[in-house]
Amino acid sequence: MHAPVVVRNLRKIFYDEGRGEVKAVDSVSFECNEGEVFGLLGANGAGKTTTLRMLSTILTPTSGTATIMGHDVVSSAQGVRKNLGFYSATTALYPRLTTRETIDFFARINQYPADLVEQRVEYLIDRFGLAKYADARIEKLSSGMKQKVSVARTIAHNPSILIFDEPTVGLDVLNALDVQETISELRSEGKTIIFSTHIMSEAQRLCDRIAIIHGGHILACDTLAGLRDTTQQHYLEDIFVLYVKAGQETV
Amino acid sequence: MNFKDIRVLYWREIRSALRDRTIVTNSILLPILLYPTIMWLVYTGITFVSGQNEELKSRIMLKEIPAAHEILKKEFEGDKSIVLVHSPDPAADLRNATLDAIVEFVPPKSIQATDNDFATRISYDESRDASNRARSRAGQKISRYRENYLERQALKLGLTRAQFQNFSIDERDVSTGREVSAFVIVLPIFFIIMLAVGGMHPAIDSTAGERENSTWETVMTTATSRANVLVAKYLYVATMSFTAGFLNLFAMIFCMGTLLAPLFGNNSSLRIPIQSSPVVLIGAVLLALFVAAGMMILASFARNYKEGQSMISPFYIALIVPVMFLQTPGLEFTPRIALIPVANVMMMIRDAFQGVYHWRSIGITLAVETACVVLALRVAMLVIQHEDFMMGSYSGGFGKFVKERWATKRHKDHKNPL
Numbered sequence: 001m002h003a004p005v006v007v008r009n010l011r012k013i014f015y016d017e018g019r020g021e022v023k024a025v026d027s028v029s030f031e032c033n034e035g036e037v038f039g040l041l042g043a044n045g046a047g048k049t050t051t052l053r054m055l056s057t058i059l060t061p062t063s064g065t066a067t068i069m070g071h072d073v074v075s076s077a078q079g080v081r082k083n084l085g086f087y088s089a090t091t092a093l094y095p096r097l098t099t100r101e102t103i104d105f106f107a108r109i110n111q112y113p114a115d116l117v118e119q120r121v122e123y124l125i126d127r128f129g130l131a132k133y134a135d136a137r138i139e140k141l142s143s144g145m146k147q148k149v150s151v152a153r154t155i156a157h158n159p160s161i162l163i164f165d166e167p168t169v170g171l172d173v174l175n176a177l178d179v180q181e182t183i184s185e186l187r188s189e190g191k192t193i194i195f196s197t198h199i200m201s202e203a204q205r206l207c208d209r210i211a212i213i214h215g216g217h218i219l220a221c222d223t224l225a226g227l228r229d230t231t232q233q234h235y236l237e238d239i240f241v242l243y244v245k246a247g248q249e250t251v
Numbered sequence: 252m253n254f255k256d257i258r259v260l261y262w263r264e265i266r267s268a269l270r271d272r273t274i275v276t277n278s279i280l281l282p283i284l285l286y287p288t289i290m291w292l293v294y295t296g297i298t299f300v301s302g303q304n305e306e307l308k309s310r311i312m313l314k315e316i317p318a319a320h321e322i323l324k325k326e327f328e329g330d331k332s333i334v335l336v337h338s339p340d341p342a343a344d345l346r347n348a349t350l351d352a353i354v355e356f357v358p359p360k361s362i363q364a365t366d367n368d369f370a371t372r373i374s375y376d377e378s379r380d381a382s383n384r385a386r387s388r389a390g391q392k393i394s395r396y397r398e399n400y401l402e403r404q405a406l407k408l409g410l411t412r413a414q415f416q417n418f419s420i421d422e423r424d425v426s427t428g429r430e431v432s433a434f435v436i437v438l439p440i441f442f443i444i445m446l447a448v449g450g451m452h453p454a455i456d457s458t459a460g461e462r463e464n465s466t467w468e469t470v471m472t473t474a475t476s477r478a479n480v481l482v483a484k485y486l487y488v489a490t491m492s493f494t495a496g497f498l499n500l501f502a503m504i505f506c507m508g509t510l511l512a513p514l515f516g517n518n519s520s521l522r523i524p525i526q527s528s529p530v531v532l533i534g535a536v537l538l539a540l541f542v543a544a545g546m547m548i549l550a551s552f553a554r555n556y557k558e559g560q561s562m563i564s565p566f567y568i569a570l571i572v573p574v575m576f577l578q579t580p581g582l583e584f585t586p587r588i589a590l591i592p593v594a595n596v597m598m599m600i601r602d603a604f605q606g607v608y609h610w611r612s613i614g615i616t617l618a619v620e621t622a623c624v625v626l627a628l629r630v631a632m633l634v635i636q637h638e639d640f641m642m643g644s645y646s647g648g649f650g651k652f653v654k655e656r657w658a659t660k661r662h663k664d665h666k667n668p669l
Contacts, residue, residue: 056472060638082474091472092465094263096270108259110474137270157474 002070004161004192005032005055010064012050012216024050026216027064032161032194037187039207040196041240047216048196049088052165055194056086068161082111085154088165092150095139099130099149102138103156110157124152144175151182155191162186162193168202180206200236210236212243219243252482256475260483268453268491278449278491282499285445286506308334309385312341314355320369323396327354333388345376351385354393438503438604439597440574442496446535446542447570449495450488451563454546457484459559468642477635485628488547493539500531527603530613534596534603537620541592542570544627548634552648562648573597589615592623 012025025047032038040048053059055066057077065072071079093102103121112120125134128148133141138149147167154162164183168176183206187193197203203210204224211221220227220243224236233239268274311333316324327333336350344350353374373389376382461467470480545566553559573594582588584598584607595616602609634652639645645652 058468058471058642078474078476081472084472086472088468090465091469093469094267094466095464096267097263101266105259105263106473109256109263 002067003031004034004069005030005038005067005194007031007051007055007066008064010051010054010066011062012047012054012059013062023216025054025061028213028216028218029064030211030218030221032192034192035187035190036208037183037193037195037206039203039210040194040213041198041200041203041207041210041236042196042213043198043244046198046213048198048213049165050216051213052086052088052163052194052196055080056084056163057081058086082157083159083161085157085159085162086165087150087154087163087167089167089169090165093138093146093153096137098135098137099141099152100125100134102149103152106153107156110159112157120156120158124156128152143171144178147171147175147179151179155186160192162191164193164195166196166198168197168199176202200240204236212240214244214247217247219247253475253479256479257483257486260470260475260480261486264453264457264484264487265490268456268487271452271456274452274456274491277452278495279498282445282449282495283502285441285499286502290506304384305332307381307384308332309381309388310334310336310349310351311385311389312336312338312344312350312353314341314353317356317369320356320396323393326392326396327389330388330392333385333392342374345374345382348376348379348381351375351379351382352389354389438500439600441503442500442535442600443538443570443574443593443597445499446492446496446538447546447567449499450492450539450542450546451560451567453488453491454543454550455553455556455559455563457487458547458551459553460556462553463555471641477641478632481631481635485543485547485631489539489543492542493535496535496539500535524604524606527600527606530603530608531600533617534600537617537624538593538596540624541620541627544624544631545570548627548631549649551631551634552640552645552652554646584609584612586612586615588612590619592619595619 007028007030010025010028011023014022014024016022028047028051030038040051042048050059054061054073055068057073057080060074065074067073068080069083071083073080094105097105100121103124104117107117107120108114125131128151130145130148130152133145138146141149151167164179167179167183171179180202183193183195187208195203195206207224209221209223210227212219212227220230220239222230227236227239228234231239231242233242268278309332311327313324313327313335324335327335338344338350341350341353345353355372355374357370357372359370371393373386373393375386461470471477473480546563549562549566550559553562570593573591574597582598584595584602588598589595589612595612599613599616634640634649637645637652637656640652647655
């Protein structure tokens with residue numbers, strides 16, 4: 001049986017007018033198991049977002065393969081997107097739709113059974129405590145509420161795989177904790193979650209396994225305990241710095 | 252292509268648009284309210300100006316009036332819009348604008364003239380409105396006095412009015428109502444402007460606006476094809492463009508029928524023939540599809556609303572230029588003109604309003620416009636295959652994009668000739 005997410009030698013090269021060819025992601029490989037939170041830990045520009053954008057079919061890989069629930073990200077992009085919920089700071093909501101309309105739209109367009117959409121919308125409104133704001137336009141909501149609606153729209157079609165790309169960026173502590181709690185709940189429901197962050201405490205708290213990514217390469221991939229054993233360091237921050245420095249020396 | 256997805260995406264776009272103040276104003280309210288507002292303003296202005304003119308009194312000096320024509324002087328005195336003044340130097344006063352006109356009796360030019368015959372001269376200043384008005388008022392008064400005077404003289408000679416007026420002019424208008432209507436020519440011009448205005452904001456909103464709001468990436472991660480997303484957006488922009496044009500036409504027809512026609516004695520030329528509807532409708536649909544395609548291709552290169560506006564502006568102007576063709580007097584809708592996009596639809600609609608149908612030219616027009624729409628969509632499909640364009644990371648407009656990709660392709664072909 002295949003893992004829900006399989007990534008093999010994924011590469012992405014951009015062409016930049018000033019810098020020429022830029023290897024944003026270079027031979028990245030990993031697998032995510034069912035019901036686990038897989039963390040991609042890296043500094044800004046490490047290649048986290050590019051990797052996740054390739055997995056969500058927004059970008060096409062230069063080479064390598066990736067499959068989501070058995071669907072190839074290049075040849076079966078729609079199949080991938082049907083099984084995937086993608087959340088990032090760059091995936092905003094339509095400001096002029098209401099909360100209810102937003103969830104309804106994303107459920108329908110992501111192929112959730114039409115006769116069950118209404119029921120699903122009401123369930124999500126109830127689950128995220130959005131009843132009071134169900135008919136308010138998104139543009140009128142507070143940042144915390146918008147973030148809740150964003151998570152609701154990400155799981156509107158009940159996908160098996162969820163990608164959260166730095167979901168707590170720009171949120172205050174309480175809202176960030178809310179997101180973390182939601183991710184924990186989703187894991188307990190059996191969802192496979194890929195979670196990217198540059199915040200060590202978040203990775204430490206949420207991730208079952210952590211991949212340290214730097215300069216487009218995955219430098220290490222293990223459980224927190226495994227990483228501690230390998231490096232003989234206790235704090236994730238120290239582990240991360242150790243790998244990044246070793247990676248830079250190798251380069 | 253999945254029509255169910257297109258429908259969901261399309262209604263999402265429409266719903267958002269109908270909640271946007273700029274789009275509602277430009278695509279719905281402006282087309283409806285523009286003409287009634289313009290007409291109301293024009294008529295209020297005309298009424299105000301003519302009312303002002305009526306109240307202004309003309310300062311006229313009567314110079315050397317013979318005793319035999321004292322009645323004329325009394326008529327001037329009895330007119331409330333005229334003030335008779337006396338000046339020691341009327342010519343200077345006329346130049347200084349303290350006097351509006353001088354009426355004087357001069358000896359008749361004819362050598363057969365009798366003692367009672369007369370001639371008058373009105374001196375005025377053409378450059379001043381008040382002076383022109385005074386000339387007109389004095390002229391009307393003298394003409395009326397002259398007619399009565401001649402009639403009296405004729406009666407004295409034993410001539411009846413019929414015998415006296417043995418030369419008359421009888422006017423008869425042989426043109427059809429449609430031909431005389433200049434208003435019908437104006438309709439298609441405003442129609443194309445409104446189609447463009449109606450499509451402009453939706454085109455920017457659905458492309459550059461989505462990038463600016465970061466919703467572009469959200470829709471790109473949904474489980475539908477990119478082609479479906481683009482088709483839905485395209486249909487949405489075309490709908491808004493068509494709606495603006497249609498509402499505008501409706502408002503114009505309504506204004507002409509209810510406001511203008513009564514003012515012109517219920518002139519039927521101010522009403523659009525119902526038989527022209529199919530041709531007008533087809534023209535409007537084709538034009539809306541063309542406008543939507545052109546505007547979306549350009550606006551989708553923009554990364555924010557402002558950039559979108561500046562990228563669309565040249566296309567907007569290019570749309571208006573062919574409309575100038577209609578201003579040429581006597582221009583006919585020939586097959587050659589039918590080859591010019593936009594102008595051909597304008598001519599087709601203009602003729603249809605006048606009840607004229609050049610079927611060969613109409614056929615060519617439909618073929619040309621359809622080809623333009625297909626070509627524009629083909630370009631759009633080629634453009635969306637480029638990742639940097641889709642992601643909004645490309646910096647530059649359509650022209651630069653085409654030039655760069657063309658150069659890259661040539662470079663590759665040169666390296667790998669096989």
